[in-house]
Structures are given as structure tokens and as C-alpha cells.
Amino acid sequence: MGRPLVADIVIAGGGIIGLSLGLELRQRGLSVIVLERHHAMQAASWAAGGMLAGRDPENPPTLLPLLLRSLALYPAYLERMQALSGDAIPVRTRRTLQQLDAQKIFATDLNIPLASYQEAQFMVPGLADTGEKFIWLEEASLDPRDICRALPVAFLAEKGTLLEGTPVLSVEQAKDGVVVETPREHIHAAAFVNCCGAWAGELGLGGLPVEPVKGQMATIALAPERLRCVLRTPEFYAIPRGDGRVAIGATVEHAGFDQTIQEPSIAVLLRTAGEFLPEVNDAPRLESWAGLRPGTPDGLPILGAAEMEHCWHATGHYRNGVLLAPATALVMTQLMLGETPDVSLDVFAPSRFV
Numbered sequence: 001m002g003r004p005l006v007a008d009i010v011i012a013g014g015g016i017i018g019l020s021l022g023l024e025l026r027q028r029g030l031s032v033i034v035l036e037r038h039h040a041m042q043a044a045s046w047a048a049g050g051m052l053a054g055r056d057p058e059n060p061p062t063l064l065p066l067l068l069r070s071l072a073l074y075p076a077y078l079e080r081m082q083a084l085s086g087d088a089i090p091v092r093t094r095r096t097l098q099q100l101d102a103q104k105i106f107a108t109d110l111n112i113p114l115a116s117y118q119e120a121q122f123m124v125p126g127l128a129d130t131g132e133k134f135i136w137l138e139e140a141s142l143d144p145r146d147i148c149r150a151l152p153v154a155f156l157a158e159k160g161t162l163l164e165g166t167p168v169l170s171v172e173q174a175k176d177g178v179v180v181e182t183p184r185e186h187i188h189a190a191a192f193v194n195c196c197g198a199w200a201g202e203l204g205l206g207g208l209p210v211e212p213v214k215g216q217m218a219t220i221a222l223a224p225e226r227l228r229c230v231l232r233t234p235e236f237y238a239i240p241r242g243d244g245r246v247a248i249g250a251t252v253e254h255a256g257f258d259q260t261i262q263e264p265s266i267a268v269l270l271r272t273a274g275e276f277l278p279e280v281n282d283a284p285r286l287e288s289w290a291g292l293r294p295g296t297p298d299g300l301p302i303l304g305a306a307e308m309e310h311c312w313h314a315t316g317h318y319r320n321g322v323l324l325a326p327a328t329a330l331v332m333t334q335l336m337l338g339e340t341p342d343v344s345l346d347v348f349a350p351s352r353f354v
Ligand SMILES: Cc1cc2nc3c(=O)[nH]c(=O)nc-3n(C[C@H](O)[C@H](O)[C@H](O)COP(=O)(O)OP(=O)(O)OC[C@H]3O[C@@H](n4cnc5c(N)ncnc54)[C@H](O)[C@@H]3O)c2cc1C
Pocket: 012, 013, 014, 015, 016, 017, 018, 035, 036, 037, 038, 039, 040, 041, 042, 043, 044, 045, 046, 047, 048, 049, 050, 051, 052, 053, 166, 167, 168, 169, 195, 196, 197, 198, 199, 200, 203, 214, 215, 216, 217, 249, 250, 290, 291, 292, 293, 294, 314, 315, 316, 317, 318, 319, 320, 321, 322, 323, 324
């Protein structure tokens, strides 16, 4: 058993949540070690679509304050990551055309304009006239692969420590903090944060009801001018990257930790997309993949103190983890430092499941 390490904060999980929190804590002057059992930014954060869907009326209403706070933080979050990493993270689209039933529009208080078919066709020339109603959402999207490249570099540039290939085996109480055990070292820290995404319930820090929710996606090739905004229905979404790639997603499957790509599921997804965008039916496929969203019983993230002293959870971001990363980093930092969080976190407390 190797070298003794010491840090103010140890974070388990090198996904977008763990690394964004690590970056925020570094900027408050704390020493931070992120432990990632495989490679950083290769799990759900790599598999995501990249929509910043804060105004999607399908989101749980109680999540709205945190979503809106994160949307407001996003420009500065991207700027900081780009400045520290030297990598560009372009915004790929700025509007979403969403099919929705009228009741849901009125159930939300978001003042959403309806789109005429002609308007919709201007942004989506190949849109089939299905007779459905659409709304416009002022909503941006990114390519998560850009963040996957930039975020670990930004964290390291801010003098964070990232240990890849390093699983957390256990966390024990110690005098004034915790001892985190990995296969190679014992790390003494004042506090520990569980950012293990879909695997957060496996850490043994209390019975956290995080469930993996599998999502399969595919990328197809389509001329950029044929789709100039995100197109989203309850059954699928199409996210153009602006360079001829269009990501089509995503299945929602309760299949445990299985991450295999199943051709029939991808075929159904593409067929559904083809009903709205007939060109999808003949478009070349570039890539297919699967990832695990960290789901929770009430669809809300889990943010706050764990049962064990000096330990915290920041997980359960389900379909909105890319969007919620900056707000999560900020409010968790505020909470851990004894400050009042910008957004009330009562509804996200881990204790709600006890
Ligand atoms: C198909 C799909 C589409 C999505 N689309 C969107 C979208 O459009 N917009 C959006 O905002 N969100 C989207 N999401 C959701 C988003 O991807 C997740 O909410 C977010 O990535 C969760 O980040 P995370 O850091 O918590 O988890 P992850 O990125 O999964 O990272 C968790 C990390 O913890 C590591 N780990 C686990 N156990 C241990 C251990 N014991 N020790 C050390 N490390 C450990 C894992 O290896 C992993 O790297 C999508 C997700 C999927 C799957």
C-alpha cells in the first residue's frame, strides 16, 4: 500500500459533475483530488446529446430554479473552461423546435411562442407536414465531446489532481475528516464528494437510490442547411452539430448497467426520426453508442450531505447533467463552505430518501 496523500477535498467520479465541482473548489483555493476508476469524461458525460434543455416543459417543475440558475451561469462556465484549456467549445445551435401537446404548454409558465409550419420549415426545410403542433424554445446545444476534451485540461490547468484508473474502494471516518481507500493509496481529506453518476449508489455511503437509465443514440450525416436547430418530440430528438453531423437520441431503458448497443433499438429511433425528417431514412450512419443516465425515483438530482460525516453527494442528474454542471458546482461549493446556496437545495437533500 503506497504513498500517503492529503487533500482538502476528494471527489469520486471524473465526469462533468465531479470535474466541474473540482474546478469550482480549486478556484476557492482548496486542494482537490478527483479519483476516476476508468478515464475521465468517458461515461454519461461523453454519451450525452448536449442540449441545454432548461426550458423543456417536460422537466419536473421543482427543478426549474436550478435549471435557470445553471443556464445563467453557462456562458461564464464555458468561457472559463475555454480560457484554461485553450480548447474551443462552440455553441452548436441556439433554438429548439419542440413538438408538444397544448395542455403541457399551458401547464408551464414559460411564455412559449407557437411555431407555424412555414416558420418551422425555414429552420428545418425537410420537416414533414405531420399536422403536429410545435413550439420554439430559446435553448442552446453543445457537442459534449468538446467539453470532454476541455474540462479535464481546465481542471489540471487550475492545479487540480486527477487520478485516472483509480477506483474508490471505501471511505472511512477519521479524525477531522475521512480516509479514502484506493488500490494504491490511502488519501486523507477534510471532505469527500460522491460524483459517481449512475454508479453513485454502489459506493456504500448509505442506500442511495440512483438507478442507471440506459440511453442509445446514433449520429448520421445530413447537410447542415437541412436542420439548423434542435428538433425534439417526446419520442426522439435530432441535434445538428453544424458540420454535417446530426445526433439522434435517445432510448430510455431500465436495463441495469448494460451498455451494449442494440441495433433494433437504434433502428426504431431512426425510423421515428424519419417520420418527421424523411431524409433521415437514407442518411449514412456515422456512429452509434450507449450511456447510463443517473436516474432517481423522483427525477431530481441528489445534492447535499451524506449520512456519514464529512461526506457529500452530488449526483442523480438524469437527463440534465450537462446543463446542470455549473449550478451544481456552485451550490455544492457554497453548501460545503457553509454559505447559503444561490438556489434552495431542500428538495434535493439526500435525506429525502431515508
Ligand atoms: C444518451 C444520453 C443523452 C443525454 N443527453 C443529455 C443532454 O442532452 N443534456 C444534458 O444536460 N444531459 C444529458 N444527459 C445526461 C448527462 O449525460 C448526465 O446527467 C451527466 O453526464 C452525469 O454526469 P456525472 O458526472 O454525474 O456522471 P458520469 O459522466 O457518468 O461520470 C461518473 C464517473 O464516475 C466514475 N466512477 C463510478 N464509480 C466510481 C468509483 N467507485 N471510483 C471512482 N470513479 C467512479 C465513472 O467511471 C464515471 O466516469 C444524457 C445522458 C445520456 C446517457
